[in-house]
Amino acid sequence: MPELPEVETVARDLRPRLVGATIVGARCSWARTLRTHDPLTFGDAVAGRTVLAVGRRAKQVVVDLTGEAALTIHLKMTGQLFVVPADAPDDPYVRLVLELADGREMRFRDIRKFGKIGLYGRDPVTGELVSEVGGTAVFAAIGPEPLADEFTVREFRRRLRRRKGRLKPLLLDQSFIAGVGNIYADESLWRSRLHPLRSASSLRSPDERRLYEAMRAVMFEAIERRGSSIDDYTAPDGDSSMQERLDIYQRTGEPCRRCGHPVKRIVVGARSTHFCSWCQRLSAGDRKGAKVILRTLTGGEVRRGRRWTELAGEGSIGLTADESARAATRSRTERTQRAAATRRAAARASIGGGG
Numbered sequence: 427m428p429e430l431p432e433v434e435t436v437a438r439d440l441r442p443r444l445v446g447a448t449i450v451g452a453r454c455s456w457a458r459t460l461r462t463h464d465p466l467t468f469g470d471a472v473a474g475r476t477v478l479a480v481g482r483r484a485k486q487v488v489v490d491l492t493g494e495a496a497l498t499i500h501l502k503m504t505g506q507l508f509v510v511p512a513d514a515p516d517d518p519y520v521r522l523v524l525e526l527a528d529g530r531e532m533r534f535r536d537i538r539k540f541g542k543i544g545l546y547g548r549d550p551v552t553g554e555l556v557s558e559v560g561g562t563a564v565f566a567a568i569g570p571e572p573l574a575d576e577f578t579v580r581e582f583r584r585r586l587r588r589r590k591g592r593l594k595p596l597l598l599d600q601s602f603i604a605g606v607g608n609i610y611a612d613e614s615l616w617r618s619r620l621h622p623l624r625s626a627s628s629l630r631s632p633d634e635r636r637l638y639e640a641m642r643a644v645m646f647e648a649i650e651r652r653g654s655s656i657d658d659y660t661a662p663d664g665d666s667s668m669q670e671r672l673d674i675y676q677r678t679g680e681p682c683r684r685c686g687h688p689v690k691r692i693v694v695g696a697r698s699t700h701f702c703s704w705c706q707r708l709s710a711g712d713r714k715g716a717k718v719i720l721r722t723l724t725g726g727e728v729r730r731g732r733r734w735t736e737l738a739g740e741g742s743i744g745l746t747a748d749e750s751a752r753a754a755t756r757s758r759t760e761r762t763q764r765a766a767a768t769r770r771a772a773a774r775a776s777i778g779g780g781g
């Protein structure tokens with residue numbers, strides 16, 4: 427699923443294409459794409475509005491419209507946005523079309539149909555997006571933007587010290603920080619040499635600063651590189667290059683780029699988690715609790731016949747991967763990556779190249 431850098435890239439690509447354009451109507455072929463309206467009322471509600479700005483909040487694109495309204499677009503697993511001439515070839519995976527007055531269309535293409543688009547008003551008092559005046563803000567439960575200037579190491583520390591739990595699930599918790607997902611959580615933890623199952627409360631002040639700096643650095647770099655083209659993510663202006671720079675994510679069995687020990691993979695909260703058990707040590711205090719977490723959270727994996735290393739010795743928590751298992755993982759990853767690249771190419775071809 428696209429994370430902060432990918433969604434930021436999509437918003438930046440859309441901005442010059444959409445700002446100033448007036449919407450004249452909408453077509454929707456999959457009603458559940460719409461979070462707030464049915465297809466008929468949605469068309470009426472957006473028609474006549476002009477795009478004022480295109481931005482991002484957490485993992486959603488936010489399109490500000492005239493009349494104190496905004497569209498929120500959540501790409502989820504496979505959502506893609508393109509702006510094309512209205513006579514561009516039809517595509518069966520396009521779920522929603524915004525028809526623009528200048529003869530172009532914004533098309534939301536979404537193979538797996540998990541994506542969601544909402545139309546909200548702005549509360550005249552708070553300025554927040556709401557379904558109804560005085561109602562709960564759409565982003566009320568979402569934490570701060572980690573790349574904002576006002577998100578200082580002090581603020582990060584303050585939030586961290588209020589939370590219990592382990593670092594990986596905490597970084598993925600959108601109420602803690604907005605926009606971080608599986609890729610950049612793993613990368614941030616590897617860069618700051620912190621084990622994904624380290625408990626937040628065990629961090630010392632320099633650990634907190636390292637994590638804060640690593641998280642921001644990896645996401646700033648990812649935005650510069652237009653995000654990571656993994657799975658179906660592609661931006662209106664085309665693919666990105668951050669996937670070539672990832673140090674730990676999906677590198678199971680390959681040598682750690684810092685120490686050469688094989689990268690391990692565990693499943694935490696149903697999410698694949700990649701780390702180096704040599705560079706990212708777990709303290710004795712955290713090991714015991716981690717063992718319980720892995721037993722409960724990875725039961726499915728164990729039942730499928732995989733074995734987990736004991737947590738003794740150097741604190742290596744992870745899959746025992748012999749060479750053949752590593753090779754299998756690598757070839758599976760390569761196959762998945764090739765298939766995704768083919769789907770992205772197909773998306774661009776069918777949509778008419780992005781225009």
Ligand SMILES: [Zn+2]
Nearest residue numbers: 682685702705
């Ligand atoms: Zn290492």
